[in-house]
Amino acid sequence: MNYIETDGVKIVLRNFGKIDPLKVEEYVARGGYESLKKALTAMTPEAVIEEVKASGLRGRGGAGFPTGLKWSFTKKDADQKYIVCNADEGEPGTAKDRLIMTGDPHGLIEGMAIAGYAIGATKGFIYCRGEYTTSINTLNHAINQARENGFLGENLFGTDFTFNLEVRSGAGAYVCGEETALIESIEGHRGMPRFKPPFPGGAGLWGKPTVVNNVETLANVPVILDKGADWYKSIGTEKSAGTKIFILCGNLRNTGALELPFGMTVREVMETYGGGLLTGRDLQMVHLGGAASGIMPPALIDTPLTYEDLQAVGQGLGSGVILAIDDQKDFMSYICSNTHFFEHESCGKCTPCREGTARINEILHRIAAGDGTLEDLDNLKDLGEMMQISALCGLGQAAPTPVLTSLEHFMDKYVEAVSGKKNEVNEEAVATEAIHKSYYEAAPIKLD
Amino acid sequence: MGCCQPIDKVTAIVEQYKGEKGALIPVLHAVQKELGYLPKDALETIAAGLNIPASEVYGTTTFYTLFSTKEKAENIIRVCESGPCHVSGYQKVLEAIKEELNIEVGEATEDKKFYLEMTACLGVCAEAPAIMINDKTYVNLTPEKVKALLASF
Ligand SMILES: Cc1cc2nc3c(=O)[nH]c(=O)nc-3n(C[C@H](O)[C@H](O)[C@H](O)COP(=O)(O)O)c2cc1C
Ligand code: SF4
Numbered sequence: 196m197n198y199i200e201t202d203g204v205k206i207v208l209r210n211f212g213k214i215d216p217l218k219v220e221e222y223v224a225r226g227g228y229e230s231l232k233k234a235l236t237a238m239t240p241e242a243v244i245e246e247v248k249a250s251g252l253r254g255r256g257g258a259g260f261p262t263g264l265k266w267s268f269t270k271k272d273a274d275q276k277y278i279v280c281n282a283d284e285g286e287p288g289t290a291k292d293r294l295i296m297t298g299d300p301h302g303l304i305e306g307m308a309i310a311g312y313a314i315g316a317t318k319g320f321i322y323c324r325g326e327y328t329t330s331i332n333t334l335n336h337a338i339n340q341a342r343e344n345g346f347l348g349e350n351l352f353g354t355d356f357t358f359n360l361e362v363r364s365g366a367g368a369y370v371c372g373e374e375t376a377l378i379e380s381i382e383g384h385r386g387m388p389r390f391k392p393p394f395p396g397g398a399g400l401w402g403k404p405t406v407v408n409n410v411e412t413l414a415n416v417p418v419i420l421d422k423g424a425d426w427y428k429s430i431g432t433e434k435s436a437g438t439k440i441f442i443l444c445g446n447l448r449n450t451g452a453l454e455l456p457f458g459m460t461v462r463e464v465m466e467t468y469g470g471g472l473l474t475g476r477d478l479q480m481v482h483l484g485g486a487a488s489g490i491m492p493p494a495l496i497d498t499p500l501t502y503e504d505l506q507a508v509g510q511g512l513g514s515g516v517i518l519a520i521d522d523q524k525d526f527m528s529y530i531c532s533n534t535h536f537f538e539h540e541s542c543g544k545c546t547p548c549r550e551g552t553a554r555i556n557e558i559l560h561r562i563a564a565g566d567g568t569l570e571d572l573d574n575l576k577d578l579g580e581m582m583q584i585s586a587l588c589g590l591g592q593a594a595p596t597p598v599l600t601s602l603e604h605f606m607d608k609y610v611e612a613v614s615g616k617k618n619e620v621n622e623e624a625v626a627t628e629a630i631h632k633s634y635y636e637a638a639p640i641k642l643d
Numbered sequence: 644m645g646c647c648q649p650i651d652k653v654t655a656i657v658e659q660y661k662g663e664k665g666a667l668i669p670v671l672h673a674v675q676k677e678l679g680y681l682p683k684d685a686l687e688t689i690a691a692g693l694n695i696p697a698s699e700v701y702g703t704t705t706f707y708t709l710f711s712t713k714e715k716a717e718n719i720i721r722v723c724e725s726g727p728c729h730v731s732g733y734q735k736v737l738e739a740i741k742e743e744l745n746i747e748v749g750e751a752t753e754d755k756k757f758y759l760e761m762t763a764c765l766g767v768c769a770e771a772p773a774i775m776i777n778d779k780t781y782v783n784l785t786p787e788k789v790k791a792l793l794a795s796f
């Protein structure tokens with residue numbers, strides 16, 4: 196994966212490219228496992244949670260929930276608790292967690308052990324997507340090394356704290372990134388989300404209190420304990436503390452992942468690090484945050500990349516994807532490819548999402564085929580709003596976001612597609628649809 | 644294929660994981676790695692060995708796109724069709740593969756050497772378009788590059 200070097204402060208990628216990720220001694224030489232030692236020998240679990248709370252760290256998996264608060268909500272008395280790392284990285288456009296897992300696996304392992312100590316979990320699972328074979332191998336190698344060197348296992352640093360870690364491989368299902376679906380999958384079932392409550396902090400994996408955190412979130416933790424909450428809070432903005440890995444992709448001169456403090460605008464990042472668009476091209480839109488986030492029009496690209504500023508303009512940071520799309524790309528075929536994704540990935544457990552994703556996809560493909568009407572646009576909006584309020588999990592609630600935000604900002608393109616030039620077939624979108632059809636036919640063959 | 648019948652290998656894998664919590668998915672991965680796919684008798688052996696209803700084993704298997712209940716081919720090609728690959732032109736790469744192998748998506752070549760399917764994001768979006776062949780990911784592809792890649796198999 197392309198990595199873009201910056202001059203600024205690095206937290207989760209501090210060791211990236213500077214150490215051999217397969218050698219624990221190189222991680223240790225750069226201060227590795229000192230934070231774990233500090234937590235276990237000089238801090239109470241409550242003090243660790245307070246420090247993380249004070250740092251302002253928010254979950255990097257997409258929802259931005261305050262991490263310390265989540266830890267403090269974990270049920271106190273239980274015979275067994277679990278810390279689970281969400282390494283499913285399924286959000287299209289997201290290519291950051293694999294950088295951490297392959298470039299600095301011990302940073303994640305140390306973060307998990309500290310989190311385990313804080314919440315009282317003696318066992319952790321890293322649920323890594325099945326396609327990431329290198330990440331899985333690297334993590335397993337690092338876990339063995341950590342165990343051999345006394346950073347995992349029993350009586351760590353001479354205390355009575357025990358912590359073990361296991362990697363579990365996903366098997367290709369986007370919905371398994373949703374925390375309760377992920378838990379179902381580790382338990383060995385179909386990855387279908389559970390009703391909440393109970394929340395995982397009360398009853399999660401095998402019914403035990405469980406915290407699920409993203410890779411990038413956990414990789415921040417050792418640095419917060421090392422340098423302190425005040426130092427961490429001084430980076431970024433008041434409500435978005437620290438750094439974030441952004442993934443620049445699409446129609447830019449330079450593409451790659453980079454770690455930046457929160458606060459630069461979308462335009463600044465695209466121009467400074469992405470090198471802007473190719474000569475002679477104009478920006479059509481930015482799909483910011485991943486497939487389930489909003490479509491941003493050029494008029495909004497001076498918004499700072501923070502949770503609060505993006506929320507104020509109806510957009511979201513998601514997992515940090517900055518997908519630039521230039522004016523040569525066909526609008527409707529892009530939207531269709533997005534709705535196709537959600538129709539395919541809906542797990543089918545609840546009706547609003549199972550039917551909603553299918554109908555939205557069908558309507559958009561009909562519009563692209565030149566058979567749309569103005570009424571279709573109203574129906575898209577109704578369907579999308581219905582899903583936002585009634586779908587069971589985040590997949591169905593967020594799936595209509597790209598359609599709704601693009602209806603808001605690109606109504607002219609939709610109106611053009613359904614009127615005036617009516618019956619004009621969008622060749623590109625129809626070709627994409629043909630690919631999709633053959634995709635469905637490739638579904639598994641039934642036994643007998 | 645060595646000393647034993649495929650089904651004995653399945654039994655051996657099941658034995659190895661027996662008693663572990665949430666063993667089903669790791670077992671399915673291990674068996675598919677061994678056999679290339681998950682045939683009906685393997686699923687039945689797994690169900691009996693782990694004491695899980697066969698219907699549940701089948702339901703779980705078919706929920707996940709990385710598991711296959713049918714024999715596909717020696718090499719499985721997965722072309723990423725998610726947003727970043729879409730705007731970086733995966734379509735041309737896909738056309739080149741179809742043309743070179745003379746198959747459609749969801750088909751295997753006659754000699755059972757390649758099987759072609761689509762996938763969602765492979766997590767290398769800054770180097771799009773990308774494909775996976777078996778467990779390796781190939782990036783920054785063009786029609787020319789992908790043809791040369793296929794020829795190397
Ligand atoms: C459909 C869906 C997919 C998700 N995929 C991921 C993912 O791949 N990785 C991730 O960390 N979080 C993902 N999430 C968010 C998780 O449910 C959860 O909020 C997150 O792992 C919590 O960790 P954090 O607080 O550290 O961000 C997904 C959510 C939904 C609804
Ligand atoms: S919203 Fe969609 S993915 Fe979530 S439970 Fe309902 S059908 Fe499944």
Ligand code: FES
Nearest residue numbers: 723728764765768
């Ligand atoms: S979109 Fe193709 S690799 Fe991410």
